Amino acid sequence: MIELVDVNRHFKNGNETNHILKDINLRIEAGEFVAIMGPSGSGKSTLINILGFIDRGYDGDYQFGGANYKEKSDNALAEIRNETVGFVFQNFKLIQNNTILENVSIPLLYAGLGARQRKQRVIDVLHQVGLYDKENLVPNKLSGGQQQRVAIARAIVNQPKFIIADEPTGALDSKTSQDIMDLFLQLNKERGTTMIVVTHDPRVAEQADRVIHILDGRIQREEVNQHE
Template sequence: MIELKNINKSYIQGPNSYHILHDINLKIEQGEFLAIMGQSGSGKSTLINIIGFLDDQFEGTYYYYDHPIHEYTRAQFSSLRNRNVGFVFQNFKLIQNVSIAENVALPLLYAGEKRAVIKERVAQVLEAVGLKGYETQLPKNLSGGQQQRVSIARAIVTRPKFLIADEPTGALDSETSKEIMALFKRLNKENNTTIIIVTHDPNVGAQADRLVHILDGRLTEDQTHRQSKGG
């Protein structure tokens, strides 16, 4: 599904150049549940920006379903991102003064879907994340765990090929974190959705089928915890 070969990334700041990623080689199969673990400043956020088609300024090759993404234009990157990737963030990024249903519907509205389709799809994903009946609630009235469920519903409503979750349990207590991880596992197993979780928490990383460590912009370990579902 995803194949990165010799990916390098540098930032220019004034007269200085900072080499962030060093010769990254990584393959991700359809249906994998992968965690990328590293401390702050390790390069993990830079790496997922490239994987998630947010950053097209890098050296090396990126093949997505055998298509040479590294040759694509910025407009093609944007189109790929909108059609293929769902994002889940640590701080939920919900619009606080509109309803849960409206928050979840946003990606479909941007995509120009018909209202009947949007209503049906929103109902489906809210039920999938355990929030059936919460359609008219406002985010500010929900717990942190419930708000993260809303953000997951919003990420999967377009039926993306893969999800990127950036520290999705970082703002949650340990019990709620377990619930959110269980939800990710269920989505991965039932829908065969490829899930890439970025974390600095070993407890979160250990729950993925595969754990990749990044340190100082280099991949240092690649561990498989359970038999990969392949693809």
């Protein structure tokens, strides 16, 4: 489904150019659950920004579903992003002055749905992530784990092909982390949503199908996890 071919990413810093991603070749199949690990600064977020159609200042090719996205306009790319990928972040990135309903509705606004349809879809998806009767609250009335569930609801409300999660359990205790991981595993199994999860936590990574280790901007090694 996803394929990076000889991808390199440089960033200009004054007169210097920093080579951040180096000769990345990566395939991710539909339905896979992939973890990405590596030290801070190794290029993980840079990599997922490319995968998530946020950044295309790279050299090399990104093929998604047989198409190449490098030549698309910014608007076309934003539309593809909204239809194709859901994002989940360490610090949830919810809008604190908006209700849960409004937060989870955002991708549907871009998709052009009317208010009633939006509300129904949001309520459905909040049930799927185990949140009931919370839609009129603002995020800071919820625990960290519940806020991450709201962020996951927002990520899945458009039924994306894949989810990119950047350290989704980094701000959560271990029990809550596992609850979030269970939700990701369920989405992967039941809906077939492809999962790409950046993590420092080996207990999270060991539950993925495959772990990609990044070091200094290179894929250092990959391991396939055997689950019983």
